[in-house]
Amino acid sequence: MAAMKVRVRFAPSPTGFLHIGGARTALFNWLYARHTGGTFILRIEDTDAARNTQQAVEVILQGLRWLGLYWDEGPLTSDATGPYKGERGPYFQSQRREFYQRRVEALLARGLAYEHEGAVKFRMPREPITIHDLVVGEVVRKLTDREELDPDFVIQRSDGQPVFHLTNVVDDLEMGITHVIRGEDHLSNTAKHIALFRAFGVEPPKYAHIPLILNPDGTKMSKRDRGASLTTYMEEGFLPEALVNYLCLLGWSPKDNREKIPLAEVIERFDLSQILRHNARFDFEKLLWLQGEYCRELPDDRFYELSVHALAKAGIDTNRFDLRYVKAALDTCKGKIKVFSELPAYGGFYFRDDITYDPEAAKQHFTPENKPRLQKLRDAFARAEPFDAPTLEATLKATAAELGVKPAVLVHPVRLACTGRTAGPSLYHLMEVLGREKTLQRLDRALATF
Numbered sequence: 001m002a003a004m005k006v007r008v009r010f011a012p013s014p015t016g017f018l019h020i021g022g023a024r025t026a027l028f029n030w031l032y033a034r035h036t037g038g039t040f041i042l043r044i045e046d047t048d049a050a051r052n053t054q055q056a057v058e059v060i061l062q063g064l065r066w067l068g069l070y071w072d073e074g075p076l077t078s079d080a081t082g083p084y085k086g087e088r089g090p091y092f093q094s095q096r097r098e099f100y101q102r103r104v105e106a107l108l109a110r111g112l113a114y115e116h117e118g119a120v121k122f123r124m125p126r127e128p129i130t131i132h133d134l135v136v137g138e139v140v141r142k143l144t145d146r147e148e149l150d151p152d153f154v155i156q157r158s159d160g161q162p163v164f165h166l167t168n169v170v171d172d173l174e175m176g177i178t179h180v181i182r183g184e185d186h187l188s189n190t191a192k193h194i195a196l197f198r199a200f201g202v203e204p205p206k207y208a209h210i211p212l213i214l215n216p217d218g219t220k221m222s223k224r225d226r227g228a229s230l231t232t233y234m235e236e237g238f239l240p241e242a243l244v245n246y247l248c249l250l251g252w253s254p255k256d257n258r259e260k261i262p263l264a265e266v267i268e269r270f271d272l273s274q275i276l277r278h279n280a281r282f283d284f285e286k287l288l289w290l291q292g293e294y295c296r297e298l299p300d301d302r303f304y305e306l307s308v309h310a311l312a313k314a315g316i317d318t319n320r321f322d323l324r325y326v327k328a329a330l331d332t333c334k335g336k337i338k339v340f341s342e343l344p345a346y347g348g349f350y351f352r353d354d355i356t357y358d359p360e361a362a363k364q365h366f367t368p369e370n371k372p373r374l375q376k377l378r379d380a381f382a383r384a385e386p387f388d389a390p391t392l393e394a395t396l397k398a399t400a401a402e403l404g405v406k407p408a409v410l411v412h413p414v415r416l417a418c419t420g421r422t423a424g425p426s427l428y429h430l431m432e433v434l435g436r437e438k439t440l441q442r443l444d445r446a447l448a449t450f
């Protein structure tokens, strides 16, 4: 018998926000589709017209595109000229009203639903329903005491609006979804969904409810918590490949303790049976570590592109500089910063002359004692030939020896004069990149302040 072709979906409601847990749900669906050669569908559950805006949908689309989680199916986009022309889908529930209407009528006709104060209610079976969840295991749902009084639930409101349980099930049915992979918060809805599938005369799909993502302290991660929104990572200059790698590990494990895993290998190995049952704690340190690893390995061109973008966002226009200068400057930052949002502070000094000095460090290093020393070093740098890192290092060390001080006594004020800060790229290399003229200008400018 031919194996059933896998069809999975990510079905977010557009709230204006893509939660990191939602991103992980999308990823696990996508991984399962790629692993099985199946189809990954994006379905926007936007029946609550009051809350839906085009902008809220864009947040989801941009987030998934950024992560590289492209959906495989759907109507051709109507925007024939936009940057995503030719892209398929997503499906919008708001455009599928007739499917829900038809199904409500079918249930009414068969006495499986009934009208009640203008709304339509579904006749929920009274006997327990067993869920065979691929992650959670077997769960038997009995009616609660409260439900026992009235287990039936509304599927269409009195204003004609179909309700979540109905639209969710009708679409999973119409779209031939084989596996519902979603957050564990939906486990409590699943008995209702199974009952609806049976009322429509079809077997429900397989369910895999994935554990929630918790804060590092074990509390449930809500919308307001640090790191809960995907947009934060996009804006902070994280690499999507680092975040995807991290999200793979949030509830799944390759079983050999490895943490940095190529996506192609995750696709090859990913299976629903390996999803961990316990809730996953968000570990920022691990994410940062992965980010640093991926950042270090970036091809130069992509590193330059992302750097220029991060600097531009901070108001630093690198276009005003020679391309070779920009690249040389950025080369001294590669492997040193983890997240691109650190770059303006780390390497911004290359692109502005109005250096502001860290006040604490200035107090410590721009001292009357240091002034003649720095002056002497400035004059030695003026004669250094060639003006490159090894010569500058030798020059600084020779000057320190002549002055009878440790090199560090000179290193700190020079760095402060050139960059405004006490930490940054290798001092001799950054001076080489700045060049003789700028380096001397900055030393003179600093010398004039104390």
Ligand code: GLU
Pocket (backbone or CB within 6 Å): 010, 011, 012, 013, 045, 168, 180, 181, 182, 183, 186
């Ligand atoms: N719209 C629901 C949500 O965002 C989808 C639930 C499901 O995946 O079935 O939570």
